Amino acid sequence: MRYPHLLAAIAFIAPAPLLAQALTPAETRTIDALVAKTLADTGVPSASIAVVRGGKTVLAKAYGKQFEGQKGPADPTLPYQIASVSKQFTAAAIQLLADEGKLSLDDTVNKYIPGITGGDTITIRQLLSHTSGLRDYWPQDYSFKAMATPTTPQGIVDRWAKAPLDFAPGTQWQYSNTGYVVAGMIVEKVSGQPLLDFLQAHVFRRLGIRALDQDKAVGPGFPQGYLRHALGPVRVETPAAPGWLYAAGELAMSPQDLAKWDIARMNRTLLPAKLWAEQETPVNLTSGASTGYGLGVGIGVKDGRRIVEHSGEAVGFLTENIVYPEDKAAIVVAVNAWFADAPGRIAKGIADVILPQPQASNPDAAALDRTKQVYAQLQAGRLDRALLTEDAAYYFTPATIADYRTSLSPLGAPSKIEQVGQTRLRGGFVNRSYRVSYPTRTLRISTYAEPGAQGRIEQFLVSPVE
The missing domain is CATH 3.10.450.590 (Nuclear Transport Factor 2; Chain: A,)
Known part of the structure; x- marks a missing residue:
């Protein structure tokens, strides 16, 4: 389920915030051409984007074929499956409960969910920062065999969270969807509500966001996922059976709705400011080294600008969500395919339009x-x-x-x-x-x-x- 593109945090000089201004016709044409070329180059059927500049959404637009039999233009209000971008919402649910004094991020897991390997030493903070040592249940970029059968959070916990730890809690960083399943179960245990119901009441309705369980965002009228084997034909993807994403990535929403959350982040509204800061503070390992990851978000610097970022991968869908807090800017890109680099390519191209910056690369040689x-x-x-x-x-x-x-x-x-x-x-x-x-x-x-x-x-x- 697509890990975030973490960047090493380095000292930087924050640029002045961009003015709250609409895109010029030339900027819009450049973005339109960028998306069209990317879809044509990659074979990805559709993309839906939202662009925030100066703390306001200045563009929300969809392109291409969102589902088989589509009639008319692409609809930017349709909810795409955002997968692991959902993790920051699960983290926020935990933080809100902690702010109400109902739990502590430094509580151990077995206080709420018994039977988990290392549950007497793993903390909730370690679940949210991917430092728990719990084995990830979905590292693959395809639907593995078990995903053809419905599951439950407890089913995931029984198979993966009761396996031996990959490392002692706090000593390493390793992306773990399993840790977020456990975190979601804790939210439900403490709040007495299903996770999505809790988020609807405390986040989505308050921001005017239409958020759905991605297992239900399928069928007529919803974006349809696609796959491609190597350079073969683009084919309709078969969704995973219900229950596989849950708190690790269960949400579906439009990019323009996700941008409302990004704007709340940069303006420090909805959540208490201290919770936003806590979410964006990289967690350190026991060695003192930074993970570059906070609570549900990656933290780093890209071309001299601080970013808060996370990507997402669901069956047939990819999403990229990047916030530039000091610039009051954000870019959301969702596509209905889980092949190629369309989200990253589009996001970078949009960044070059709204806040020009040089391209960076980081190759690393290895045995081949x-x-x-x-x-x-x-x-x-x-x-x-x-x-x-x-x-x-x-x-x-x-x-x-x-x-x-x-x-x-x-x-x-x-x-x-x-x-x-x-x-x-x-x-x-x-x-x-x-x-x-x-x-x-x-x-x-x-x-x-x-x-x-x-x-x-x-x-x-x-x-x-x-």
Whole structure:
């Protein structure tokens, strides 16, 4: 469920806030062209965006095909599944209960939810900051086998939160959807309400936000998710069975509604100012090192500007939400596909329009032998299943492998395959990303593998990038 693009916090000089002004016709045309080109380049069917400048929403617009059989233009009021962007709302629910004296962020988990591994030492703060050590139940960027069957929060807890911890609480940072499921259960235990009902009463109705359970934001009139295997055809995605996102990412809303929350954040309204500050304060590890992550949000500096950021990945959907607090600016991008880099590409392009900044990159070299081997196998349509975990074997059906072969084989041998970004531990797997370069195009490979030199592959996904 898409981890946030965390950036190292560094000293900076805050720029002056942008004036509250509407986009000029030229700026709007530039954004329209950016979105249209991105959709055309990536094959992503639709995008819905909201742009905040000077503390006000200055653009809310949707583009492309939001669902099969759509008649008329795209509708910016339709709710997209925002997935892990929901985490900051779960964190806010916990914070509100703490502010009322009904719990403390430093309470241990077993005070509210018994039977969790390490529950006598894991604190609620560690759940919200991804430092609990609880194993992530969904590190993959695809629907794994169990997701075809409905589940409950307790079902997730029983399978993943009762497994051995990946590390001692507080000693490492590792993205954990499981921790947020536990946090949501605590909200319900303490408040006596379903999590979504609590948020409706304390957040959404007060801000005029239409927020839905993403399991119910399906069917006629709702955006439909899409998938793509490598460079194969864009296909309608099958939603996961109910119950899989819950407090880790259960919400669906329009970007213009999410922007209302972003505006409340930058203006320090709705929640007490101290709770906003608490949410945006990076949590430190026991070593004293910063995680770059607060309570449900990533905190960092991008091109000299402080950002509060989180991305989201649901089955068939991607979202990017970036707030520039000192600039009173925010960018929300939601797409109905979970392949390619459309949300990040669009968000960066919009940032260049409303607050111009240089592009940055952070490549990181690593060993590539097996990645090159598997990529060549997929081009040939002969994948060695001994290299795969059970879930990866489930993902790579004959039809999937055929899509990889027919779309990748004509490209021939790449000029270069190189690792980009940092190697991370997540869900008990090692996560790496790679850039595949051809003379006329660039691809991305996202991998998860079991630890160790001979660890089996849990994920190997290929998608186009700019």
